[in-house]
Amino acid sequence: MDRIRIRGGVPLNGTVPISGAKNAALPLMAAALLSDGPLVLTNAPDLADIETMRALLTQHGLTVVHDKVARTLTLSGAATSLEAPYDIVRKMRASVLVLGPLLARYGQARVSLPGGCAIGTRPVDLHLKGLEQLGAEVEITAGYIEARAPQGKLRGARIIFPQVSVGATENLLMAACLAEGETELVNAAQEPEISDLAMCLMRMGARIEGIGTGTLRIEGGATLRAATHPIVPDRIEAGTYACAAAITGGSLHLEGARLEHLGAVARVMRDSGVDVAETNTGLTVSRLNGLRGADVMTEPFPGFATDMQAQFMALMTVAEGASMITETIFENRFMHVPELMRMGARINFHGTSAIVRGVPKLSGAPVMATDLRASVSLILAGLAAEGETIVNRVYHLDRGYEHVEQKLAAVGAQIERLAN
């Protein structure tokens, strides 16, 4: 498995282009199952997860062309298989997003249960209960979700989510577009990726109100058609490079990033002494003076994103004073902590909270990457550390960060990938 070698201590300066968001692209690709298309997605990132979704949709019978030069994904055709097999679903949880579209359009689907992952158990009960409220009959057999719509059609309903779920909101939103009658999704997730999906569905002919709020109203029964949609820039990638500028005491222009999509992340970074300025083409993030500790609690959007928790913790390891970081979304998302401690970070954690006491300098060390955001937090720590850091087992990184070493090297980082 590849490793990444970093020689730290160099302030990063220059421009980083922000790619299209992984977490927007995956549901948008699943939405292609709702029509024969073609659905053309522009600003498509080149990521392992995109390839996994392409493989999944291809085995369902769609034609998926990923033009990496033009940065477009073109998806077309009808499904010939309604089964999402374990071998693909186990690689990527977002695979479960084919369930709603397949069921709504073809009246049935068989999708492997995604199971847990490094950051938590991640059940899909909210997806399944919501689909049942749309009239589906759902059974779990031999590790597979088997769902059927009586008479081949789902019907609209008022669904109140007991807890905010990004994936369940996306699955239900897509299914509701083809269900008969009106659906209301209450306590829906409000992440920018949900709005991006809703905007794309509207371009395909869906009727949706309340985009960007916690209540989505969908007038179902539409026949969806071909459309072209630009994938929203990746706010988590932008937040990660913002931390790279801040942790190295540099200044980066994040081309394409949008301040309103960073939510609480931008506010907390400013509180800790980082300058975040909006420009005509993106955001400029710089740090000239010292960093101050800050307390954060992860929350659904517009709260502090759980997908930024590990990167922010890396930043706080070199801030002055203490920071309390509380993870409320996933039960096991502190796996970067022992690895950061190997680099000299002072962190105590118990249950869902970690207290980080800033140190003047981290020191380079061999460390092990465990999940996507943990992996990149170790890269951030390595960029600030004295000496050499080797991040082992980086395959998670390629799931969600496009050309990360090239982007960092282009702004001055001493970083290289070592093949196995």
Ligand SMILES: CC(=O)N[C@H]1[C@@H](OP(=O)(O)OP(=O)(O)OC[C@H]2O[C@@H](n3ccc(=O)[nH]c3=O)[C@H](O)[C@@H]2O)O[C@H](CO)[C@@H](O)[C@@H]1O
């Ligand atoms: C591909 C994608 O977009 N992934 C993102 C998505 O994941 P994902 O869609 O899996 O995350 P959810 O918002 O659904 O999960 C939030 C919480 O709800 C729980 N839950 C969720 C569904 C369910 O049926 N039952 C249940 O209990 C989860 O275990 C978790 O504790 O949102 C997360 C929260 O912002 C992000 O960290 C992920 O990067």
Ligand SMILES: C=C(OP(=O)(O)O)C(=O)O
């Ligand atoms: C947890 C993440 O992704 P996924 O939901 O695909 O595991 C992430 O993007 O940080």
